[in-house]
Amino acid sequence: MTPLRLRVASGLALAVVIVSAIVYLPVPYLAAFLLLLCLLAAREWAKLAGIVTRSGWLAYAIAVSGAAAVLWVALEDWPSAASTALGGGAGFWILALGAVLTYPRSRSVLLCKPAMIVAGIVALPVAWLALVQVAQAPDGPGLLIWLLAAAAAADIGAYFAGRRFGRRRLAPQVSPAKTWEGAIGGAIAILAWGVVGAAYFGGDLAASMPRWLGLTAVLLLASVTGDLFESAFKRARGVKDSGGLLPGHGGVLDRIDSVIATAPVFAVLAPVFLSP
Numbered sequence: 001m002t003p004l005r006l007r008v009a010s011g012l013a014l015a016v017v018i019v020s021a022i023v024y025l026p027v028p029y030l031a032a033f034l035l036l037l038c039l040l041a042a043r044e045w046a047k048l049a050g051i052v053t054r055s056g057w058l059a060y061a062i063a064v065s066g067a068a069a070v071l072w073v074a075l076e077d078w079p080s081a082a083s084t085a086l087g088g089g090a091g092f093w094i095l096a097l098g099a100v101l102t103y104p105r106s107r108s109v110l111l112c113k114p115a116m117i118v119a120g121i122v123a124l125p126v127a128w129l130a131l132v133q134v135a136q137a138p139d140g141p142g143l144l145i146w147l148l149a150a151a152a153a154a155d156i157g158a159y160f161a162g163r164r165f166g167r168r169r170l171a172p173q174v175s176p177a178k179t180w181e182g183a184i185g186g187a188i189a190i191l192a193w194g195v196v197g198a199a200y201f202g203g204d205l206a207a208s209m210p211r212w213l214g215l216t217a218v219l220l221l222a223s224v225t226g227d228l229f230e231s232a233f234k235r236a237r238g239v240k241d242s243g244g245l246l247p248g249h250g251g252v253l254d255r256i257d258s259v260i261a262t263a264p265v266f267a268v269l270a271p272v273f274l275s276p
Contacts, residue, residue, distance in 0.1 A: 161185020
């Protein structure tokens with residue numbers, strides 16, 4: 001099987017599993033399933049941060065799980081605290097964008113073990129919380145599928161447009177393979193998906209279209225930031241992939257880096273953009 005076919009096949013298999021979980025699992029079981037994916041990504045994050053022992057990975061998994069448990073309780077009993085956590089998680093990606101824009105000067109931060117350990121304990125559980133909160137909202141399963149598909153659309157559009165038309169490098173210091181043409185392809189794909197969201201969820205298409213496209217444009221920026229931040233993280237560490245669990249894609253973190261960034265942004269901004 002060619003690398004592209006392997007990438008497509010494994011991506012479709014993962015999509016079927018995730019969509020089935022969203023559609024058929026009650027929220028507590030869906031939360032547990034999403035936490036499992038989060039912990040797989042946490043193991044790869046820990047390795048990138050410099051934790052190389054099994055005991056270290058286990059301790060990191062416990063820390064991430066503990067943070068997720070605290071956020072779960074907050075979501076159920078202290079909604080304002082959960083909202084504050086989501087806002088802080090979204091704000092983290094502003095700092096991450098700064099690290100991307102200033103690379104390689106920011107390399108020392110990305111190589112700082114304590115800083116990146118804490119960053120993962122913030123970013124991963126907050127992204128998990130955001131996905132769970134979206135799942136609990138009215139039309140939650142549909143919105144969650146739309147959100148995950150939006151991140152995938154940006155990745156797929158960028159990948160194929162970059163392969164076909166890529167000439168000018170987007171961020172050569174961070175990821176030489178990414179191009180402006182690929183970024184434009186990703187933008188077109190995710191904005192087209194925003195039109196689908198407006199048509200399906202928005203009711204009055206003329207009234208809902210600007211709000212959905214505005215939200216989708218912000219998600220595009222978050223998606224690119226998540227992708228480039230992980231690229232900078234890996235480049236600072238001198239590795240190509242975060243892992244090898246997903247054939248054709250690399251690690252779990254390689255596949256969900258944009259979701260980790262877009263999920264809290266969507267959870268915070270969707271009520272603002274999409275309220276009648």
